Amino acid sequence: MKISKEKFGQSFDALTAEYQVVAPVSEAGAVNFKTAKSFSEVKQDYLNSKLPPKSLLFPQHEKLLSYVKEGKDITVKNELKVGKTVLFGIRPCDAKAMLLLDKVFKNDQYRDPYYFDRRDNTVIIGLACNKIAPTCFCSSMGISPACSEGSDLLLIDLGDSYNVEVITEKGKELLASLGELSELSAQEQALVDTVKSAQTTSKVDVSTITAKLDKMFDNSYWDTLHEKCLGCNACSFSCPTCHCFDISEEVIKSEGSRVRTWDACMAPLFTLHGSGHNPRDKKKSRWRQRMMHKFNYFVHNNGDIACVGCGRCIKGCPVNMDIRQAIDGVNKAEVVVD
Amino acid sequence: MEQNPYLPITMKLIKNMCETEDKLINTFTLQFQNKQDEENFKYMPGQFAELSAYGHGEAPFGIATSPTEPGIIKFSVAKVGCVSNALHLMEEGTMVGVRGPMGNYYPMEEFKGKNLVIIGGGFAFTTLRSMAVYMLDEKHRADYGDITVIYGARNPGLLLYKEELAEWETNPNINLVTTIDRPAEGWTKHVGFIPTITEQVAPSSVNTYAVVCGPPAMIKYTLPVLEKLGFPPERIYTSLEMRMKCGLGICGRCNIGPKYVCKDGPVFSMAQLKELPSEY
Numbered sequence: 001m002k003i004s005k006e007k008f009g010q011s012f013d014a015l016t017a018e019y020q021v022v023a024p025v026s027e028a029g030a031v032n033f034k035t036a037k038s039f040s041e042v043k044q045d046y047l048n049s050k051l052p053p054k055s056l057l058f059p060q061h062e063k064l065l066s067y068v069k070e071g072k073d074i075t076v077k078n079e080l081k082v083g084k085t086v087l088f089g090i091r092p093c094d095a096k097a098m099l100l101l102d103k104v105f106k107n108d109q110y111r112d113p114y115y116f117d118r119r120d121n122t123v124i125i126g127l128a129c130n131k132i133a134p135t136c137f138c139s140s141m142g143i144s145p146a147c148s149e150g151s152d153l154l155l156i157d158l159g160d161s162y163n164v165e166v167i168t169e170k171g172k173e174l175l176a177s178l179g180e181l182s183e184l185s186a187q188e189q190a191l192v193d194t195v196k197s198a199q200t201t202s203k204v205d206v207s208t209i210t211a212k213l214d215k216m217f218d219n220s221y222w223d224t225l226h227e228k229c230l231g232c233n234a235c236s237f238s239c240p241t242c243h244c245f246d247i248s249e250e251v252i253k254s255e256g257s258r259v260r261t262w263d264a265c266m267a268p269l270f271t272l273h274g275s276g277h278n279p280r281d282k283k284k285s286r287w288r289q290r291m292m293h294k295f296n297y298f299v300h301n302n303g304d305i306a307c308v309g310c311g312r313c314i315k316g317c318p319v320n321m322d323i324r325q326a327i328d329g330v331n332k333a334e335v336v337v338d
Numbered sequence: 339m340e341q342n343p344y345l346p347i348t349m350k351l352i353k354n355m356c357e358t359e360d361k362l363i364n365t366f367t368l369q370f371q372n373k374q375d376e377e378n379f380k381y382m383p384g385q386f387a388e389l390s391a392y393g394h395g396e397a398p399f400g401i402a403t404s405p406t407e408p409g410i411i412k413f414s415v416a417k418v419g420c421v422s423n424a425l426h427l428m429e430e431g432t433m434v435g436v437r438g439p440m441g442n443y444y445p446m447e448e449f450k451g452k453n454l455v456i457i458g459g460g461f462a463f464t465t466l467r468s469m470a471v472y473m474l475d476e477k478h479r480a481d482y483g484d485i486t487v488i489y490g491a492r493n494p495g496l497l498l499y500k501e502e503l504a505e506w507e508t509n510p511n512i513n514l515v516t517t518i519d520r521p522a523e524g525w526t527k528h529v530g531f532i533p534t535i536t537e538q539v540a541p542s543s544v545n546t547y548a549v550v551c552g553p554p555a556m557i558k559y560t561l562p563v564l565e566k567l568g569f570p571p572e573r574i575y576t577s578l579e580m581r582m583k584c585g586l587g588i589c590g591r592c593n594i595g596p597k598y599v600c601k602d603g604p605v606f607s608m609a610q611l612k613e614l615p616s617e618y
Contacts, residue, residue, distance in 0.1 A: 064344045067392050072432040074392050078345055109601055110586040113342050217595075217615040244590030247583045249395045256393050258344075263589070270591050271581050274397070274418035277554070279580070279594075279618050289593075297596035 001181035002161040002188065009039035011178045015086055019123075022056050023088040024049055033090070042089065044157065047133045048310060052240035053090045054101060057118045058262075060237075064114065064247070066257040079257065082117040086174065089127040093138045093308040095150030097240035098124065103302040104243045114260075123174045126151030126167075128195050135311030137324060139200040143308060146196045156195050158184075163192045204327045206295065206305060211337045212330055213296035217288070221333045225326060226287035228319045229266070235313035235321070236264030241294070241306045244270070265289045291326060343586055346390050346435025347375045349411075354430050357414055359495030363461050364426050365402065365414045368434060379439060381405055382446060383469035384577055384605045387438025388585050389413060394424035398582045398600070401439065402464035404471035406478070411436070414464045414498055440585045441604050444469050444549060444575060446478075452547050453483035455540055457560060459490050459532050459552025463498050465577055466551050474511055486541050490517040490532045490556075494525050515539050533559040536567075543568035549575045561608065571608035578604050578618055594618050 015021050016037055023036040024043045030050035031043050063079040098119075105115040128146035129136075138144060148154045152171030156163040164181060166172045175181075184192065216222075236242040246263035249256055263270060266287075271280045280286050298306035307323070314322050353367035366389075370376040381387075383404055390396040399413040417426045428434070444465075454473065458466040466487075473482045487506065491497045497516065506514040517528035517535045528535050532552065540548075540563075548569050550560055557576060564574055580592035580599040587601030595614040597603065606614075 069392055072429065074348060074433040074435070076345070076348065076392075076435065078342060080342060104588060107587050107601065110343050110588070112344075112586070112588055114344070217617075243588070245583065245588075247396070247589070249393065251393045258390075258396075260583075260589075263583075263591075265590060273579065273581050274416075274422065275579075285617065292595075293590075293593075297593065300596040 002158060002163050002184050003179055003181055004161045006160075007179040008162060012036075012039040012042075012088070015177065018084065020083055020085045021088060022053070022085060033087070036088075044089075045131075047129075047131060047136075048091050048093070048312070050312075050316075051238055052097065052310070052312065053087060053094050054097065054240050054243075056085065056087055057098070057115050057122065058101065058105075058243060058245075060262050062114065062260050064258045064260055067255070069254040069256070080113055080117060082121055085118065085122045086125065087122055088125045089155075090124060090151075091129055091310070092126055092143055092145060092147040092149070092151070092154075093136075093141075093310040094240045095124055095126045096138075096141075096143050096147065097150070097308045097310070099150045100241045100298075100302070100304055100306055100308070101243055103304070123170050124150065124152045125171075125174075126154045128154060128156045129198075130157055130195055132198065132200050133311060133315075134202060135314045136200045136309060137202045137204055137311060138309035140202075140204045140206060141305060141307055141309040144196075145198045145200065156192050158188050158191055161188075163188065200309065202311075202324065204309075204324045205331055206327060208337055209295045209327060209330055210299045210305070212333065212335050213292055215335050215337070216330065216333060217292070219333055219335065221329060222284050222288045225291075225329060226283045229283055229287060229321055230319055231266055231268065231283060231286070232318060233264040233266050234316040234318065235290075235323075236266055237262060238312040238316045240308060240310055240312070265293065291330070295327070295330070341378075343437065344584070346388070346396070346437045347371075347379070348433050349375075349436050351428055351430055351432050351434055352410070354426075354428060357498050358461075359493075362417050363414055363496075363498065364417070365412055365498070366425060366428075366434075367410050367412050368436065369410050376409070379411070379436075381411075381439035382443035383472045384443035384465050385439040385441050386465075386585075386604060387411070387413075387436050387440060388582075389415075389421070389425070390435030390437070391421050391424035391428065392433075392435060395421045396435065396437070397421040398440070398585055400465040400468075400577065400604075402467055404468045404475065406472055406475040414461060416461055437585065441600055442602070444577075444605055446472065449473075449547055450481045451483065452545055453485070453541055455486045455488065455536075455546060455548045457488045457532060457536055457548060457550045457552070459556040460492070460496070461498060462551040462553065462577075463489060466549065467499055467502070469549065470506075470512065474509070479511055483545065484513065484541060485511065486513045486515065486539070488515045488517070488532065488536055488539060490519070490535065490552075492519045493522050494518055531559070532556050533563045536560055537563045540564075540567055543573075547573045547575065551577050571612060574608040575605060576608070576611070578606060580604075580618065
């Protein structure tokens with residue numbers, strides 16, 4: 001079933017009255033997810049956004065609480081605020097990444113209310129990829145350019161209309177306010193089938209990576225892998241599954257707030273103890289941590305590899321480090337897997 | 339309503355006391371401000387909490403009191419950074435924030451019916467004190483066998499909880515051995531590093547658990563001694579430190595392999611640590 005873009009655009013504009021509608025828009029020569037007021041702002045023909053849409057649920061900078069000090073007394077205010085949001089146009093890799101973030105922000109003991117109160121109030125309209133970038137390798141990570149995992153509705157661009165697929169109850173509810181659907185023509189159906197069967201051309205093999213990494217903590221592979229890395233963190237900040245954060249204090253006189261900001265395991269201060277001891281004081285150990293976390297620790301804790309093959313870390317790296325090569329390197333390491 | 343684990347409860351700093359002659363370690367006594375907060379703060383020896391000095395930040399510290407001491411909690415903190423400095427300088431009566439209790443705890447159930455040797459070095463004695471006080475409580479003392487505490491510091495002035503140690507000296511329910519690194523005037527007890535003294539005074543490993551906390555070098559050289567004395571890795575416990583922020587297993591910095599020290603620790607047996615990479 002399809003909906004015309006004209007009709008969809010009208011519904012989109014109407015939604016902005018009730019929801020914060022976040023969509024891909026042009027920003028400083030790139031495409032990023034921002035609040036859009038009208039469908040006319042929305043960028044359609046993009047490969048993927050420069051930064052991942054994770055910031056909608058996990059902002060780069062966010063107040064957790066605020067306080068006022070008066071002498072020895074303190075008044076603390078919870079800064080948790082949530083509104084209803086529609087996230088339009090995210091790619092299947094990023095929708096899948098949201099499912100991975102869900103596993104981080106809720107564990108066997110705790111649930112992060114800042115993340116989940118937003119998450120539970122967000123409807124995700126995924127947009128399948130008609131074009132595939134050379135850095136995309138989602139097909140190797142168990143998804144594909146038209147994968148519906150993580151989306152509530154999945155759209156496929158048919159030119160002047162969208163093919164609409166309802167994935168969840170939430171999606172079904174939102175669809176009711178989007179307008180009438182009509183049947184696809186045979187030609188459109190053929191296009192849908194093409195997009196759905198598409199695979200990325202770039203591929204890596206992750207079939208044995210977790211088992212191999214189980215035995216590779218002390219492997220000499222890490223001695224050289226990190227060498228050209230500058231430690232700039234571009235890979236972590238542009239990764240849709242990276243979730244490490246810092247909590248710090250912002251204070252002016254007697255008023256302050258506690259904020260959390262994105263942080264990254266590639267930063268040397270990330271693990272520095274008060275005593276001066278630093279368990280990951282070498283770039284080698286930080287690169288090992290990055291690889292281990294994504295392809296081994298996360299799998300042990302959550303059952304999934306924490307990479308969706310979006311390729312942003314490859315595009316963003318100033319020294320052309322490529323996670324696909326890093327994966328290949330693990331595959332080539334001489335380690336016997338049971 | 340669900341608790342927001344990032345929101346601290348407010349507690350009053352009722353005592354800010356210097357513990358050591360180098361003036362680098364203070365013990366903060368915090369008072370619960372209402373019954374509800376205290377009831378929600380059910381903890382066990384070995385757990386930690388995130389302590390907020392508003393305007394400066396928050397940091398994780400092991401809880402030095404035992405749950406058998408109602409109304410208050412205490413932390414003994416070395417002055418090393420922004421938050422600890424602010425706490426050291428804080429006037430009594432100031433309100434602070436506390437999030438917790440966090441992490442796991444010493445396996446007090448598993449210890450029942452067993453002898454305990456508690457080995458501590460320097461100011462890593464805080465949660466060990468909590469455990470000793472817990473076991474010495476009249477409700478719990480009968481659950482445990484012999485309790486031996488081996489506690490060392492560089493010199494007498496750096497030992498924590500001096501009044502309590504003096505009381506333990508004469509308490510028949512606990513066998514206290516204190517040691518200092520080098521001879522000092524007026525010191526009549528043991529002189530020597532913890533591993534050496536442990537070898538001399540440790541009780542039989544039969545039916546005994548060892549709990550070791552201290553600087554990395556002390557732990558490194560004490561473990562082989564315990565092994566020699568016949569303690570298997572399953573019966574040696576320690577508590578680890580890591581830089582932490584959230585304390586909830588989310589922010590990603592305190593992991594050792596797939597385990598988060600904040601949520602899956604800080605207490606680990608040597609058998610558990612042997613399964614993890616040596617990145618701590």
